[in-house]
Amino acid sequence: MIKLAQSKFVTIKDIAEKAGVSVNTVSRALNNKPDINPKTKEKIEKIAEELGYVKNSYATMLKSQISNTIGVIVPDSSNPFFSEVFKGIDKAAKEKDYQIIMMNSEGIYENEEKFIRTLLERRVDGILLFPMQKSYEDIKDLIKERFPIILVGREYDGWDVDQIFSDEIKGGYIATKYLIQKGCKKIKMITDELYNSASFGRIQGFKKALTERGLKVQDEDIKICDKIHEGYHIQAGYDETIKMLKQKDKFDGIFCYNDLIAYGAIKALKEHKIKIPNDVRIVGYDDITFSKLIEPELTTVRVNKTEMGYEAFNMIYKRIKAKRMDNSFVKKILDVELIVRESA
Amino acid sequence: MIKLAQSKFVTIKDIAEKAGVSVNTVSRALNNKPDINPKTKEKIEKIAEELGYVKNSYATMLKSQISNTIGVIVPDSSNPFFSEVFKGIDKAAKEKDYQIIMMNSEGIYENEEKFIRTLLERRVDGILLFPMQKSYEDIKDLIKERFPIILVGREYDGWDVDQIFSDEIKGGYIATKYLIQKGCKKIKMITDELYNSASFGRIQGFKKALTERGLKVQDEDIKICDKIHEGYHIQAGYDETIKMLKQKDKFDGIFCYNDLIAYGAIKALKEHKIKIPNDVRIVGYDDITFSKLIEPELTTVRVNKTEMGYEAFNMIYKRIKAKRMDNSFVKKILDVELIVRESA
DNA sequence: CTGTTAGCGCTTTCAA
DNA sequence: TTGAAAGCGCTAACAG
Numbered sequence: 001m002i003k004l005a006q007s008k009f010v011t012i013k014d015i016a017e018k019a020g021v022s023v024n025t026v027s028r029a030l031n032n033k034p035d036i037n038p039k040t041k042e043k044i045e046k047i048a049e050e051l052g053y054v055k056n057s058y059a060t061m062l063k064s065q066i067s068n069t070i071g072v073i074v075p076d077s078s079n080p081f082f083s084e085v086f087k088g089i090d091k092a093a094k095e096k097d098y099q100i101i102m103m104n105s106e107g108i109y110e111n112e113e114k115f116i117r118t119l120l121e122r123r124v125d126g127i128l129l130f131p132m133q134k135s136y137e138d139i140k141d142l143i144k145e146r147f148p149i150i151l152v153g154r155e156y157d158g159w160d161v162d163q164i165f166s167d168e169i170k171g172g173y174i175a176t177k178y179l180i181q182k183g184c185k186k187i188k189m190i191t192d193e194l195y196n197s198a199s200f201g202r203i204q205g206f207k208k209a210l211t212e213r214g215l216k217v218q219d220e221d222i223k224i225c226d227k228i229h230e231g232y233h234i235q236a237g238y239d240e241t242i243k244m245l246k247q248k249d250k251f252d253g254i255f256c257y258n259d260l261i262a263y264g265a266i267k268a269l270k271e272h273k274i275k276i277p278n279d280v281r282i283v284g285y286d287d288i289t290f291s292k293l294i295e296p297e298l299t300t301v302r303v304n305k306t307e308m309g310y311e312a313f314n315m316i317y318k319r320i321k322a323k324r325m326d327n328s329f330v331k332k333i334l335d336v337e338l339i340v341r342e343s344a
Numbered sequence: 345m346i347k348l349a350q351s352k353f354v355t356i357k358d359i360a361e362k363a364g365v366s367v368n369t370v371s372r373a374l375n376n377k378p379d380i381n382p383k384t385k386e387k388i389e390k391i392a393e394e395l396g397y398v399k400n401s402y403a404t405m406l407k408s409q410i411s412n413t414i415g416v417i418v419p420d421s422s423n424p425f426f427s428e429v430f431k432g433i434d435k436a437a438k439e440k441d442y443q444i445i446m447m448n449s450e451g452i453y454e455n456e457e458k459f460i461r462t463l464l465e466r467r468v469d470g471i472l473l474f475p476m477q478k479s480y481e482d483i484k485d486l487i488k489e490r491f492p493i494i495l496v497g498r499e500y501d502g503w504d505v506d507q508i509f510s511d512e513i514k515g516g517y518i519a520t521k522y523l524i525q526k527g528c529k530k531i532k533m534i535t536d537e538l539y540n541s542a543s544f545g546r547i548q549g550f551k552k553a554l555t556e557r558g559l560k561v562q563d564e565d566i567k568i569c570d571k572i573h574e575g576y577h578i579q580a581g582y583d584e585t586i587k588m589l590k591q592k593d594k595f596d597g598i599f600c601y602n603d604l605i606a607y608g609a610i611k612a613l614k615e616h617k618i619k620i621p622n623d624v625r626i627v628g629y630d631d632i633t634f635s636k637l638i639e640p641e642l643t644t645v646r647v648n649k650t651e652m653g654y655e656a657f658n659m660i661y662k663r664i665k666a667k668r669m670d671n672s673f674v675k676k677i678l679d680v681e682l683i684v685r686e687s688a
Numbered sequence: 689c690t691g692t693t694a695g696c697g698c699t700t701t702c703a704a
Numbered sequence: 705t706t707g708a709a710a711g712c713g714c715t716a717a718c719a720g
Contacts, residue, residue, distance in 0.1 A: 009467070011697055022707045027699060035705060052488060057465040059697035062402040062712050077434075078427040087422050090448050099462065102446050104434050118443065121401040123353075144396060234637070263637050293578070293607050295639035355713055366691045371715060379689055403713035406696045 010051040018047050030055070061123065069099040070316060071119035071127045075107040079233075080288040081258065081305060082130065085153065088309025089128060096317055098125075107132045113139055120147070126316040131156045134195040148319035152312045155197040155331070162319065164312050164332040168198050171301040171336040172205020175255050175283040178299070178338055180213050182281055184253030187215075190223045190240045190265060191257040192233075199224075199257060202285065206255055225261070233257075237264025245272055252280055253344070259284035259291045259300055266294065266343065281344035296342035303336055354395040362391050374399070405467065413443040414660060415463035415471045419451040423577075424632040425602065425649060426474065429497065432653025433472060440661055442469075451476045457483055464491070470660040475500045478539040492663035496656045499541040499675070506663065508656050508676040512542050515645040515680040516549020519599050519627040522643070522682055524557050528597030528625055531559075534567045534584045534609060535601040536577075543601060546629065550599055569605070581608025589616055596624055597688070603628035603635045603644055610638065610687065625688035640686035647680055 012026040019026065021040065028036050029044040030053075061067050072089060074082045086102070093100050101124065105111040112129070116139055119127055126148035140159055143149055151163040179187050189206050192199040203222060210217045223244070225236035237256060241264065244251065256262035262284030266276060274280055276296050284291060287302035311332060356370040363370065365384065372380050373388040374397075405411050416433060418426045430446070437444050445468060449455040456473070460483055463471055470492035484503055487493055495507040523531050533550050536543040547566060554561045567588070569580035581600060585608065588595065600606035606628030610620060618624055620640050628635060631646035655676060 009697095013697075023698080024700080024708080025706060027697095028706090031699085037705060040705080054461065054464045056406070056467060056697055058402045058406040058467060059712085060699075062400070062406055062697085062714090063699050065712080077421065078424070078431050080422070080424075083422040083427055087448075090421075099445065100447075101443065103444075104431075117398065118401075120398045123400060123402060142396075234633075267637065289578075290634045290637070293611065293634070294637055353713095357713075367713085368692080368715080369690055371713095372690085375715085381689060384689080400713050403696085404715075406698090406713085407715050409696080 009056065010048075010053045011056070012053075014051060015044060015047050015053060018051070019044050065123070067099075067123050067125055068097065069101060069122070069124045070313070070320075071115070071122070071124040072100055072102045073105050073112055073115050073119075073127065073129045074102065075105055075130055075132050077102065077104050079260070080290065081286050081303075082153075084288065084305035085130075085309040085312075088306035088311075089313045090309070091306070092310045092313035092317070096313075098313075098317070105132065109133050113142070116142055125320045126150070128152050128312050128316060130154065132196070148316055150312055150316045150319070152308065153198070155201070157197075160329050162315050162330050162332075164308060164315060164334065165198070166303045166308065166334040166336050168201025169205040169208070171285060171303070172202035172255070173209045174205075174336070174338045175202075175285065175301050176206045176209035177212075178340070179253040179255060179281055179283060179344060180209060180215070182253075182277070182344060184281055185215075186221075186251045187253035187255060188221050188223060188244065188249070188251045189255045189257075190225065190237055190261050192225065192261075194224055202255075202257060233260035234264040234267075237261030238268045239264070241265040241268035254280060254282050256282065256284045259286045259288050259298060262298055262300070262343070263290075263294060266296075266298075277342065277344050283338075283344045287339050292341065299341045299344035300339050301336050302339045304334055308334055353400065354392075354397045355400070356397075358395060359388060359391050359397060362395070363388050409467070411443075411467050411469055412441065413445060413466070413468045414657070414664075415459070415466070415468040416444055416446045417449050417456055417459050417463075417471065417473045418446065419449055419474055419476050421446065421448050423604070424634065425630050425647075426497075428632065428649035429474075429653040429656075432650035432655075433657045434653070435650070436654045436657035436661070440657075442657075442661070449476065453477050457486070460486055469664045470494070472496050472656055472660060474498065476540070492660055494656055494660045494663070496652065497542070499545070501541075504673050506659050506674050506676075508652060508659060508678065509542070510647045510652065510678040510680050512545025513549040513552070515629060515647070516546035516599070517553045518549075518680070518682045519546075519629065519645050520550045520553035521556075522684070523597040523599060523625055523627060523688060524553060524559070526597075526621070526625055526688060529559075530565075530595045531597040531599060532565050532567060532588065532593070532595045533599045533601075534569065534581055534605050536569065536605075538568055546599075546601060577602060577604035578608040578611075581605030582612045583608070585609040585612035598624060598626050600626065600628045603630045603632050603642060606642055606644070606687070607634075607638060610640070610642075621686065621688050627682075627688045631683050636685065643685045643688040644683050645680050646683045648678055652678055 012023050016023045016026045026044050029041040077083055103115040128150050130153045131151050136159055149161050153165055155163055155165050207217050223240045225240055254265055256265055262282050269276055269280055276282055284298045284300035287300045291298035291300050356367050360367045360370045370388050373385040421427055447459040472494050474497045475495050480503055493505050497509055499507055499509050551561045567584045569584055598609055600609055606626055613620055613624055620626055628642045628644035631644045635642035635644050
């Protein structure tokens with residue numbers, strides 16, 4: 001017997017016919033509405049079961065205009081930072097029985113734009129976006145005011161929407177201050193692209209801590225890996241460190257934009273038999289799972305990633321349920337803390 | 345001015361009215377169909393743009409019965425193994441312009457069942473499932489023969505559907521054989537739950553290598569962390585190793601079910617000042633990114649994760665496009681290789 | 689080249 | 705408590 005790959009699904013009409021009632025009665029039975037004879041209901045449920053009925057949610061959504069779905073656009077789902085934030089989103093969504101359509105933009109603007117369009121076409125109830133770009137003009141235009149959207153993980157000025165991110169300036173500040181306290185005289189920073197607000201904030205904190213102690217900050221002390229593709233942070237950290245070593249830069253401390261970059265830096269230093277933390281102290285950022293497993297264990301700035309995701313979902317949920325846009329937008333800033341381990 | 349959170353979307357009817365044509369003309373213009381006057385088309389496109397039209401995909405899907413979407417159910421998206429496999433799926437899906445609805449089951453059967461139901465309700469074109477359970481009877485029942493589904497990452501007998509997984513027996517075998525070659529006399533294995541086919545295969549390979557060399561295998565040499573929740577592999581590896589140490593078990597080699605368990609084992613051994621690989625040699629499984637960063641760098645069995653995901657998508661795509669179910673199901677087995685680093 | 693019409697599967701008035 | 709009928713937004717068959 002040849003079977004269709006996707007055999008026809010049973011509809012409420014099929015059920016109605018078999019039960020000798022109208023489709024409307026079936027609909028009410030299956031949706032636990034009042035005004036239905038318990039016996040009819042039971043009978044209908046039995047037939048639905050027998051026939052293997054599975055509702056067609058497109059029809060429901062088309063009618064009700066509610067999808068109980070949000071879209072989440074992340075740059076790289078295999079990056080532990082994002083996957084841990086995602087976990088928080090997922091947890092909150094499960095609690096509210098919401099579905100998630102997750103998309104990997106690879107940090108590419110064209111992808112983000114395309115995905116947002118797709119999500120709009122799917123009439124998701126809201127979107128969580130990890131902004132990665134310099135500018136969001138086209139996307140702002142696409143979304144207009146008609147849609148709940150939350151920016152997660154990075155601040156983006158010039159777009160009046162809710163945002164949630166961590167206190168980057170503080171993070172950069174406490175990391176650098178700690179390095180100074182430990183006696184570092186010449187601290188380098190390896191960071192991500194400049195227009196990235198997270199990078200920007202961390203640099204500010206870095207500078208603040210240094211100038212506060214009367215230490216000079218020179219542009220060349222801030223190494224920007226502008227060719228970073230998502231997923232290659234480790235390599236970039238490695239490359240930048242090797243470069244500094246080759247140039248015979250003097251330094252006794254490195255503050256890394258994130259833990260992955262720090263892993264790369266550590267690898268490079270180890271290869272050159274430079275002792276951590278004795279010769280060079282390293283501080284990372286994010287505190288991803290693996291940072292307590294590498295050697296030396298990484299001193300880093302902890303961001304509460306799961307909380308960020310969890311809160312982000314609840315922010316969008318609130319917007320969705322509110323139904324009305326008020327014109328006040330919230331910027332939620334999460335606290336960070338320094339986790340002292342072995343590397344600094 | 346108070347705005348609705350989700351203001352009404354423009355429909356093709358709106359466009360039709362404004363353009364003074366019928367909805368069908370608009371539909372054809374916007375879908376690049378033939379039989380349309382270029383001028384009309386241009387005009388319609390302009391109006392659509394002005395009005396900020398975004399198509400409602402539910403309506404399209406309801407009509408066409410095609411969603412260009414697949415569902416992917418993973419146990420834990422933050423586990424690097426799954427997130428790397430997912431990357432391969434994502435890559436292939438992008439090439440074919442398919443969307444993915446990804447769901448985290450946390451390895452819980454009830455979740456899997458619920459998610460599959462939801463995906464069916466959403467009329468996804470197919471499902472990729474990482475099977476985690478002893479039994480799939482209810483889910484088999486839910487899917488019946490009507491639906492393309494592929495089991496990814498683990499073999500599951502007793503369900504005639506396409507499957508893709510790696511050569512677990514070979515993996516267990518080469519890992520263990522290598523430990524023996526390196527002079528290990530007493531090798532332990534720390535593994536996941538027994539009913540898990542991956543675990544089962546790796547154990548078979550483990551036993552095969554040992555018996556081949558005339559070494560005895562005792563049940564107590566195989567440590568089963570049956571309380572593993574997804575995401576806690578590291579902890580489980582640590583706990584089991586500590587337990588062995590406390591019991592004063594003799595061993596000079598450990599073959600770990602996966603790299604995460606190996607990380608935990610390494611941590612435990614380091615804490616007890618046991619030298620790796622001098623006193624105890626460790627081999628992991630999967631070769632996730634971080635395995636070359638920890639110290640000592642992990643010797644492990646590499647599974648081509650991205651390829652697995654990529655192939656998995658293409659298998660389901662083929663099924664979807666085939667439209668017909670033939671009764672021959674394919675089991676695709678991916679090769680594995682030993683990556684020798686420092687830990688063994 | 690364009691309009692009319694029917695219908696995808698479901699929910700929701702409104703009557704009966 | 706139930707049925708008839710309209711309609712969500714779009715596509716496709718058919719007529720013109």
